[in-house]
Amino acid sequence: MSEAANGAERELDLGWMDRTGPLETRAEPGKYGLTIADISIGDYGEAPEASDNLTGRPRGAAARPASYRIGAYPVRSKNDIWLDNASFLYEEALQRQWSSATDVPWHTIEPLPDDVEQAECQLATFLTEVEFVAGDVPARWVSLTTPDFYEPRQVLLAQVMDESRHMDVFRKRALANGGGLMQATGATSGFVGSIDLSRDFTEMSSRLHVSGEGSVLTLFRMGELMAQNEAEKVIYRLCAQDEARHVAFGVMHLRYMSETAPERREEIHCYLDEAEGGLIGAANPVGQLTPTSESMAIILGGGKDHFDDGMNKIIAIRRRQLQEYRKRVISAGFGERFENGRSRVAQMIEEAA
Amino acid sequence: MARKPAAKPSPPKQPAPKPAPPKSAVADEKRTFEPKYNWMNKTRQWGVRVKPGKAGLKLGDLNVGIYGETPTQWADQSRNPRGAVPRRGMPPVGYSIRDKAGLWADCAADLYEEAIQRRWAPATDVPWDTIEPLPDDVEHAVCQVCTELLGYANVDIETITGWQHQMSYGYHEVKQFLATASFDAARHYECFRKRALANGGGLGLEGPGMVNRMILESRGGWTEAVVYLLLMRGAFTMTLYKYLGRHAHNDAERFIYEHALADKARHVTYALDHLKYAMAHADDVLQVVRTLIAIGEGGLTRDLRDPVLAEALAVIFAGGVAKAAGRGMAVYGDMMRDYVATYLGYCRWLGVPRDPARLPPPLNEYADSTDTGA
Numbered sequence: 206m207s208e209a210a211n212g213a214e215r216e217l218d219l220g221w222m223d224r225t226g227p228l229e230t231r232a233e234p235g236k237y238g239l240t241i242a243d244i245s246i247g248d249y250g251e252a253p254e255a256s257d258n259l260t261g262r263p264r265g266a267a268a269r270p271a272s273y274r275i276g277a278y279p280v281r282s283k284n285d286i287w288l289d290n291a292s293f294l295y296e297e298a299l300q301r302q303w304s305s306a307t308d309v310p311w312h313t314i315e316p317l318p319d320d321v322e323q324a325e326c327q328l329a330t331f332l333t334e335v336e337f338v339a340g341d342v343p344a345r346w347v348s349l350t351t352p353d354f355y356e357p358r359q360v361l362l363a364q365v366m367d368e369s370r371h372m373d374v375f376r377k378r379a380l381a382n383g384g385g386l387m388q389a390t391g392a393t394s395g396f397v398g399s400i401d402l403s404r405d406f407t408e409m410s411s412r413l414h415v416s417g418e419g420s421v422l423t424l425f426r427m428g429e430l431m432a433q434n435e436a437e438k439v440i441y442r443l444c445a446q447d448e449a450r451h452v453a454f455g456v457m458h459l460r461y462m463s464e465t466a467p468e469r470r471e472e473i474h475c476y477l478d479e480a481e482g483g484l485i486g487a488a489n490p491v492g493q494l495t496p497t498s499e500s501m502a503i504i505l506g507g508g509k510d511h512f513d514d515g516m517n518k519i520i521a522i523r524r525r526q527l528q529e530y531r532k533r534v535i536s537a538g539f540g541e542r543f544e545n546g547r548s549r550v551a552q553m554i555e556e557a558a
Numbered sequence: 559m560a561r562k563p564a565a566k567p568s569p570p571k572q573p574a575p576k577p578a579p580p581k582s583a584v585a586d587e588k589r590t591f592e593p594k595y596n597w598m599n600k601t602r603q604w605g606v607r608v609k610p611g612k613a614g615l616k617l618g619d620l621n622v623g624i625y626g627e628t629p630t631q632w633a634d635q636s637r638n639p640r641g642a643v644p645r646r647g648m649p650p651v652g653y654s655i656r657d658k659a660g661l662w663a664d665c666a667a668d669l670y671e672e673a674i675q676r677r678w679a680p681a682t683d684v685p686w687d688t689i690e691p692l693p694d695d696v697e698h699a700v701c702q703v704c705t706e707l708l709g710y711a712n713v714d715i716e717t718i719t720g721w722q723h724q725m726s727y728g729y730h731e732v733k734q735f736l737a738t739a740s741f742d743a744a745r746h747y748e749c750f751r752k753r754a755l756a757n758g759g760g761l762g763l764e765g766p767g768m769v770n771r772m773i774l775e776s777r778g779g780w781t782e783a784v785v786y787l788l789l790m791r792g793a794f795t796m797t798l799y800k801y802l803g804r805h806a807h808n809d810a811e812r813f814i815y816e817h818a819l820a821d822k823a824r825h826v827t828y829a830l831d832h833l834k835y836a837m838a839h840a841d842d843v844l845q846v847v848r849t850l851i852a853i854g855e856g857g858l859t860r861d862l863r864d865p866v867l868a869e870a871l872a873v874i875f876a877g878g879v880a881k882a883a884g885r886g887m888a889v890y891g892d893m894m895r896d897y898v899a900t901y902l903g904y905c906r907w908l909g910v911p912r913d914p915a916r917l918p919p920p921l922n923e924y925a926d927s928t929d930t931g932a
Contacts, residue, residue: 217883221866222698226761232752238681241748244755261716261770263708263751266761273771276716299679299745306614306671323598330642337637337730340737341723347740348720352712355747362715362744365722369737370674372730373617376639380606380620388600389638391648401651496597509595516591 226265241292241356256281256353264353280350284466286406288457291356294450298363303443305374313435314382320509321433324500327387329379331490331497333372334389335421339451340368342400342413350406360454367447374440381436390497392488407462407469408476414455416480419533420489422448423526430518431504452533459537474542477534481550484530485557491519491526524557600643617731618667630839632656632728640728653726659840661780663831666731669824673738678817680749688809689757696807699873702762703802704754706867709765710795711750713773714743714825717787721780735828742821749814756810766864772857781836781843785850788829790858793904796822797897798871801889805875826904833908848910859918894924902929 232244244250249265258264258281260272280286288294317325343361350358379386400417403409424431425448428441463470483489490497498519499512506515531543531550542548603624611619620626625641635650655661663669692700718740725733754761769791776783796819803815837844862868871893872886873879898914898921905912914925 215883215887217869217872217879218865219869219879221702221763221869222695224763225698225701228760229758230755230760231758232755234681234686238679239684239686239752239756240681241752244752246755249755249761260764260767261709261712262764263705263712263761266705266708267763269764269766271766272764273767275713275767275771275774295748296679296681299677299681302674302677304614304671304674306610306616306674309615311610311615320598323601326601327597330639333639334637334642337639337727340733344719344722344737344740348716358715359744359748362719362741365719365737366741369670369734373670373734376620376730377608377615377617380608380622380625381615383605383607385601385604385606386625386639386642388597388643389636389645391636391638391645494591494593499593499595499597502591502593512593513590 224267224269226267237296240296241359242296245292245356252283252287252354252356254283256283256351258351258353261352264355276351278349278351280346280354280406283354284462284469286346286350286354286357286458287465288357288360288454288461290453290457291360294454295356295359295363298360298367298447298450301446302366303370305370305377305440308443309374309377309436309439311377311381311436314437315434316383317433318508320503321507322382322384323387324503325382325433325437326379326384327496327500328490328504329375330387331390331392331500332375332421333379333386335392335417335488336368336371336375338400339413339418340365340372342403342409343368346406346409357454357458360450364447364451364454367451371444371447374444378437378440388496390495392486407458407473410455410458411473411476412480414451415459415533415537416477416484416530417488418448418451418455419530420484420491420526422452423522423529424490427522431501433504456533456537459534459539463538470539473539474547477539477542478547481530481548481553484527484550485523485553489523489526491522520557524554527554527557602641602643613671616667616671617734618671621667628658628662628729630658632658632726634726634728637727640730654724655721655780656726656728657840658729659781659836659843661725661729661732661832662835662839663732663735663828664835665827665831666735669828670731670735670738673735673742673821673824676817676820678745680745680752680814683817684749684752684813685809686752686756689753689811690808691758692807693878695873695879696877697757697759698762699870700757700807700811701754701759702866702870703798703874704750705762706765706870707750707795707798708747708754708761709767709770710791711743711747713770713791714787715740715747717773717776717783718743720774721783725780732832739825739828742825746818746821749818753811753814762870763866765867766861768857768860772854778846781833781847782850784829784832785847786854786857788825789833789904790851790854790901792822792826792829793901794858794897796826797893797900800896801871801893802874805889830904830908837909844909847908851905851910851912855918855921859921862920891924894920895926898924899926899929 227248259274259276261276344365347358347361400413425441425445432438485492490501502512502515505518506512527550608619636648638644718736722736773786799815799819806812868890872882872890875889876882876886914929
């Protein structure tokens, strides 16, 4: 029996006390508490340009030469995933978590005319489906990223949580008012160029965060227009808050990539070309006539009898989506595509009018 | 329903027409559209009206009628929400986990809602201002333990996120619970790093990593990962949190360990429920789990033979290096006995009892000699 097990004293080695990261670190909480930004001090705040960390070691900890190489992380270059405001986005995500069970005033939902309820349920079915993608894909990339870049990983983990809540809130909405789920659209299946199949993080982020979630964000911000009751208003408002963080992640990452890896700019433009091709497609609930956009038209118009009114509102939303997309891409540092004729977004805005 | 405008008669022959004005010029015109409405009435069950209970409208409340049917196999490889009408002809997304026995736990929906209700934010909920300077040796030890716990949280994150996307949506409750579990792990990663850097110390030496490797190499399926990550490592981490909470130096540490323990308890609850379900509903899983446990104990003991974690814990438990070898290691021994008893209890409950005498050393040394394992 070992000395520890039988209670006898054993001689301690204590060699680990001399094998540490930098000491005398004293991070102080600020007015928002002790945030990740507050602990990014000294060497602990320095994320390497290229990570050689294959053991999953926390950034700044002392390496143990005998440790197993457990992480052959494909994402090991800082510019592959980094963004400058990850700490802020993560802390905000933690502060703004909400519960679909208790924060939504479900009792405010009243029976709706059958055509409107069917439309609500079709939209909820679609949103449940697309939120599935937005949860699955970031999770996969987290597992592929070195912990040396833990700040963006934390934001992506918060996103997975957010998307999980969105999935459940739209399922709840579909089953709360005398309706049910309707037909899935299949818009998120594994097509070439889809979010799922991206082979590179920035490629995925431009499709998921900038174009995909950007379009959904515009929609959620129209919640006042779409909602039939206070519960739906709250749902759209809270989802929009979450979605805004995800879009900000994508924009800020593209900006960082643009500034630090200019050799990849042309490649990024190709991803944006593809993303723009799908901006008004079946994956967009206000895209061209699809089951989801028809249901949106009924919701926005107030019933089948006002379908055209609803469609005109859809066109206004689509125009706004495209304008906001353009602003985001300009903010990310890729605005020249709107000047040099590469992007069709201006034409799409024109056509939407 | 809107109708198309009647076709206009052809204009008389004229010189080449001027280019049409940009469409924006006609934006104010009333436009008409021709909807198909071919999606309407496509539902497998209509008339569902789930009402919120006293704890709100919970995920599990939605499991009514066909929406609560969770088949033993989920053939659909699209993102068709359970209960929705599938759309045929969609290219598959490619999920590898499509058997209910591969992931299910009846408690997943409840654990999901509980995790959301019990959320906490390390930045603002931990009373960081209660941390006072500690003797150098104790601060060193706290930082070393935090470094190890960061490593554990990292493996939680990488393992769970590596499996989540492989799980099909017929069992969305489990995927949603795991989203909370990986988010919990993110919070643990964050708060142990914050603790290590908040009081004049820094990070210590990375862990030996044998168990980390074993967990991440669970290629046989999610159930295998659950055995290593949530049952064996999970029970060990829970025990660590419990003893660290008892020996916390301030309210900040107490808060962290109490809350991390509550989070981890949910993960272990899922693990036990899932393993029980898997063993009851799939051939051979009981034998496989028994084998995995035996292999896992070997990996665990290799990490436990490394002195770093044990010594750092002993320094904390004894309040300094001076009494670490005696009093500190005695508490460490108590902690290990607690862990082994808990672990053996879990194995017994699952129907894979372990004979304490046959546990590999040093685990067997902490087992209760009167425990027959039955």
